[in-house]
Amino acid sequence: MTTFEALGIDARLIQATDELGYVNPTAIQEQAIPVLLSGTQDFIGLAQTGTGKTAAFGLPLLHIIDAAAKYPQALVVCPTRELCLQIVKEIELFKKYMTGVSVVAVYGGASIGLQIRDLKRGVQIVVATPGRLIDLIERKAINLEQIKYVVLDEADEMLNMGFQDDIEFILKNTPARESTWLFSATMPPEIRKVSKKYMKDPKEVTVGKVNTANKSIDHQYYVTTAQHRYETLKRIIDFNPGIYGIIFTRTKLDAQEISERLTREGYDIDALHGDLTQQQRDKVMGQFRDKSLQLLIATDVAARGIDVVGITHVINYELPDDVEIYTHRSGRTGRAGNQGICVSIVHAKEMYKFKQIERINNSQFHKMDIPSGKDVCRKQFFHFMDKLLSTDISNSEYETYVPMLAEKFADISKEEVLKRIAAMEFDRFLKYYENSEDLNLRERSKRDSNDRSEPRRRDERSEGRGDRDRGDSRKEYTRGGGYSRLFVNLGTKDGFFKASFLQYILDMSDLKKEVLGKIDMKDMNSWIEIDKGAAQQMIRSLDGKNYKGRRIRMNDADSGGPAGFVKRPRRGE
Ligand code: AMP
Numbered sequence: 001m002t003t004f005e006a007l008g009i010d011a012r013l014i015q016a017t018d019e020l021g022y023v024n025p026t027a028i029q030e031q032a033i034p035v036l037l038s039g040t041q042d043f044i045g046l047a048q049t050g051t052g053k054t055a056a057f058g059l060p061l062l063h064i065i066d067a068a069a070k071y072p073q074a075l076v077v078c079p080t081r082e083l084c085l086q087i088v089k090e091i092e093l094f095k096k097y098m099t100g101v102s103v104v105a106v107y108g109g110a111s112i113g114l115q116i117r118d119l120k121r122g123v124q125i126v127v128a129t130p131g132r133l134i135d136l137i138e139r140k141a142i143n144l145e146q147i148k149y150v151v152l153d154e155a156d157e158m159l160n161m162g163f164q165d166d167i168e169f170i171l172k173n174t175p176a177r178e179s180t181w182l183f184s185a186t187m188p189p190e191i192r193k194v195s196k197k198y199m200k201d202p203k204e205v206t207v208g209k210v211n212t213a214n215k216s217i218d219h220q221y222y223v224t225t226a227q228h229r230y231e232t233l234k235r236i237i238d239f240n241p242g243i244y245g246i247i248f249t250r251t252k253l254d255a256q257e258i259s260e261r262l263t264r265e266g267y268d269i270d271a272l273h274g275d276l277t278q279q280q281r282d283k284v285m286g287q288f289r290d291k292s293l294q295l296l297i298a299t300d301v302a303a304r305g306i307d308v309v310g311i312t313h314v315i316n317y318e319l320p321d322d323v324e325i326y327t328h329r330s331g332r333t334g335r336a337g338n339q340g341i342c343v344s345i346v347h348a349k350e351m352y353k354f355k356q357i358e359r360i361n362n363s364q365f366h367k368m369d370i371p372s373g374k375d376v377c378r379k380q381f382f383h384f385m386d387k388l389l390s391t392d393i394s395n396s397e398y399e400t401y402v403p404m405l406a407e408k409f410a411d412i413s414k415e416e417v418l419k420r421i422a423a424m425e426f427d428r429f430l431k432y433y434e435n436s437e438d439l440n441l442r443e444r445s446k447r448d449s450n451d452r453s454e455p456r457r458r459d460e461r462s463e464g465r466g467d468r469d470r471g472d473s474r475k476e477y478t479r480g481g482g483y484s485r486l487f488v489n490l491g492t493k494d495g496f497f498k499a500s501f502l503q504y505i506l507d508m509s510d511l512k513k514e515v516l517g518k519i520d521m522k523d524m525n526s527w528i529e530i531d532k533g534a535a536q537q538m539i540r541s542l543d544g545k546n547y548k549g550r551r552i553r554m555n556d557a558d559s560g561g562p563a564g565f566v567k568r569p570r571r572g573e
Contacts, residue, residue: 007033010063012097017055020093026052029059031205036060036181039149042202043181044195051207053183054090057151061125062091064149067100070122071146077128077170078153079161080307081107087127087153101125106142108132109282116141130158130166131304137173147174155184155191160331162304164190164324165495171198190324216334219365221344221354223441230258232345232370232439233317237267237295238429239371241383245313246306247297248329250499252507254317259297266428269295272302274507299503300325306332316344319353321499326357343368348441370440373433380429384422483517484535486528487557490547493523501526509534509541527557 001024004014025033028047035041037060047053057076065073078084088105095101103125104118112135119126119142126133126142136142150171152158158167171180171194180199184191195202224232237243249255252273259271270284270293281302287293289308298306300320311333320326333340346354358365371379409417488505490496496504498521505528506513517529530538535556543554 002030004059008037009033009059010098013059013062013094016094016096017059019096022055026056028053028205028207029056031207032056032181033060035203035205036179037063038179039064040178042179042199044199044202044204045181045183045207046185046187046205047183047207048185053153054087055094057153057181057183058087058091058094061149061151062095062098062101065101065124067098067124069124069146072119072123072126072143073146074125074149074151075128075133075144075147075170075174076125076151076153077130077133077158077167079129079157079163081109081129082307083154084127084129091125091127103127106132106136108135112136112139112141130163130170133170134166137170144170144174146176148176148178150174150177150180152180152182152184155182155194156186156188157331159188159190159194159324160328161307162300162325162328164194167194168198188327190327216339217330217363218339218341219330219344219358219363220341220368221346221365222368222370223346223348223351224370224439225441226347226349228439229317229345229347230261233258233315234262234265235371235376235439236313236315236343236345237262238376239379240313241380243294243313244291244311245295245315246303246311246329246332247295247315247317248303248320249297249299249317250320250503250506251513252299252302252503253510253512255297255299255302258317262295262297267295268293269297272296272298274299274302276302299507300328300500301503303329303332308332310338311340314340314342316342319344319346319350319357321353321502322497323357325497325499370438372438373436376433377426377429380426381422384425388421482532483529484532485557486530486535486538486554488526488528488542488552488554489524490552491522491524491526494547496521505538505542508545509538511538 004017004022004025007025007030009017028045028051032043032045032053033056035043036057045053045056047056061074061076076087078087084105084107088103091103095103102121102123104115104121104123105127106115106119107129108131112132115132116136116139119136128136133142137144152167155167158164171177180202182191182195182199182202222232222236233247247258247269249258252275255271255273259269262269270287272281272284276284284293284296285306288296296303297317314329314333316326316329320329330340330342333342344354354365490501498519501521502513502516502519505511506516511530511534515531515534519529520527528538539554539556542552545552
């Protein structure tokens, strides 16, 4: 077993780790520290939390930075505010005997003004969450020109939380970077991609076992028709009385409408979307975090970076188009050793998408029956009984009421009292679900009813045709049907995936996705099929507006308008 001295760490750091009771380096420290002390070698450490990885990068960082130079030299990027604070706390302990070294934490949800002030004090190590860091870069409040070392801690979590673009932006904007140190508990393909693109011949070290898929998430799906989506959502919520979850929609309008409808119907829910001010957003998030709000409904963009412990369910009101987005969404549950469930409401025409997500996500997905009204009532009833039995009655105040209660209920039996309590509690469920219909989309053809052992086959086949069907209907549109084709100078290079693009154009125009046909996205431009009647509204809402400082150009692609290729400044140029 080796020692910190043998690894070549500065004596002042060893004195501090001694005091912390570190006798020997942990496995990740033993393998990482000698490599990282060179300062020039890219490194990938596959290690879980608790393996001592903070010291594995913290000690070499402190060893190699120049304490006399008062500007940021090292950047540690991590997914959450909690982790950010924890890393800074540990680094502070390690540097106890070093003078002239400063470390600062910058993260969202706290005063940016105070953080800017801290940065101005001449810090060498910045520990940041991606969103706040980008904010500081855009405000020119942080100088990354001389950052030599970038550490990506819990990289898989950051990608799960939707920070991929931000991480790439940060890596692109650290021109003096001499080495990148990436730590991650898992190695999903997205991390491989980032490492291939931004790292040079990284030394890779694995400590313990690396899992590829998050096994603490149970992926489930329900198949229904498009018009029963909302009812299905309600059934799922009602069938899980203790639910603490996030529902994802594609558009702001859906999030708003569903939230309002569910609130009217007595559910404990609020929406998170791009139209909220920071203050409103903080308020909703605060309520959700302290569990005074049971459900949150959000668009992908608005939910970026949400880190709430104990989420039991993530519900995809609709499936996202991109596998990455599915992964971001489902990653909100099953965290910190907890089990979670990711539910998708799928209609037959989405099955082909679903199969693709299932394959790439490398997890087994379970088809579930949408519970019947009776199932829901039974579940609610048992939940109610459990609640009744576990109610705390230790307060002696209740004793004083017992004689009064006994007198009042003298003429009715215990059974009747219980019945009355039950009726009071969940009459609304019984009434609501009295004549409820079966929401499951069931196969109807003779062939399928003979083939119960493989009930999904038919859906798969018909869905496998989904793309082609759309292709056929496109021919119909171009033959003079109800569609126009719009050109817009936004594309995948602007950081859009199909789903986020769809959400963006619908949010901007306040239109519903039903008006859209096929969307064809290229690097720099996209073409959108849209109901003729809605085309002008979309053009009016987008054409001439700004997207990340660039003017959007949108016009009818088939009316001879200029759909050319204009060189545009990109973010960071
Ligand atoms: P981390 O994986 O960085 O979250 O570290 C997990 C815990 O292990 C922290 O409480 C560290 O203080 C502790 N730790 C890190 N390195 C060592 C070591 N070499 N010996 C003993 N404890 C350590």
